């Protein structure tokens with residue numbers, strides 16, 4: 198155990214989705230605590246910009262425009278990591294985006310695309326990183342799931358929820374298979390965190406933020422910075438006995454058992470009965 202509870206000096210972390218949002222915040226936090234970084238994002242220019250900030254504080258980087266829905270590209274990336282760093286201590290498995298469609302309108306092609314991106318992509322990343330971590334006898338993986346991993350959101354989240362539910366079970370299975378060999382696997386499940394697509398949806402529907410906030414006792418939406426300390430903790434030796442955990446990062450959403458935010462104003466049972474007469 199390191200003297201500094203949260204030191205990542207000498208560690209190598211791979212972070213997907215590193216161009217912006219939760220991935221970028223994770224990468225910056227890990228670098229601030231001493232880790233060298235492998236940064237990947239299909240937005241290569243964005244990942245490069247994150248890399249510049251990380252090199253400015255003296256850490257080494259490998260930056261790639263890898264699309265995580267392409268398992269061959271992932272395998273190639275990890276070969277490059279072997280050459281550049283020769284080890285992997287932490288995986289922040291974060292890249293991904295949403296997809297909205299009513300269940301009755303969801304095309305099978307879109308369903309495949311969402312599952313390929315969020316489920317196959319997250320798994321291929323875990324598998325490549327995990328094989329190396331198992332060989333080292335240590336490592337930590339942080340999968341990003343969602344409040345949609347364990348509760349229905351409605352409002353067109355069918356494909357996304359199916360995928361994020363799978364990410365949660367993937368985490369539990371991998372933790373069960375790998376933890377006794379030194380590889381920990383956890384799942385962070387955020388509620389609504391501000392990002393460009395969420396902001397665009399809130400701009401289109403001015404009632405949306407208020408409805409989100411009804412499900413968030415902490416009284417505000419999440420910000421990318423909210424993941425920084427948690428990511429450092431999960432990457433550090435301080436979380437040595439934390440594995441298979443589902444960690445809500447949600448301003449209290451799961452605790453109040455509100456589930457997702459309904460697509461309509463809440464109605465009391467009384468008013469619902471009156472309407473149904």
Ligand SMILES: NC(=O)C1=CN([C@@H]2O[C@H](COP(=O)(O)OP(=O)(O)OC[C@H]3O[C@@H](n4cnc5c(N)ncnc54)[C@H](O)[C@@H]3O)[C@@H](O)[C@H]2O)C=CC1
Pocket residue numbers: 213214215216217218219220237238239240243263264265266291292293294295314318341342343344386387388389390391392393394395
């Ligand atoms: N923002 C939110 O409210 C929540 C987000 N999440 C999940 O957290 C993850 C990160 O979310 P944010 O940082 O807010 O999103 P974001 O949209 O700000 O950033 C996502 C990043 O991932 C990259 N990316 C997307 N698909 C990719 C692919 N196939 N290959 C490589 N890069 C890809 C994008 O280029 C972008 O840089 C996503 O998987 C999202 O589904 C989960 C719960 C809540």
Ligand SMILES: O=C(O)C(=O)C[C@H](O)C(=O)CO
Pocket residue numbers: 295342343344345350352387388389390395457458
């Ligand atoms: O509730 C919504 O609408 C969301 O978009 C939820 C979050 O943004 C999300 O991505 C859940 O994972």
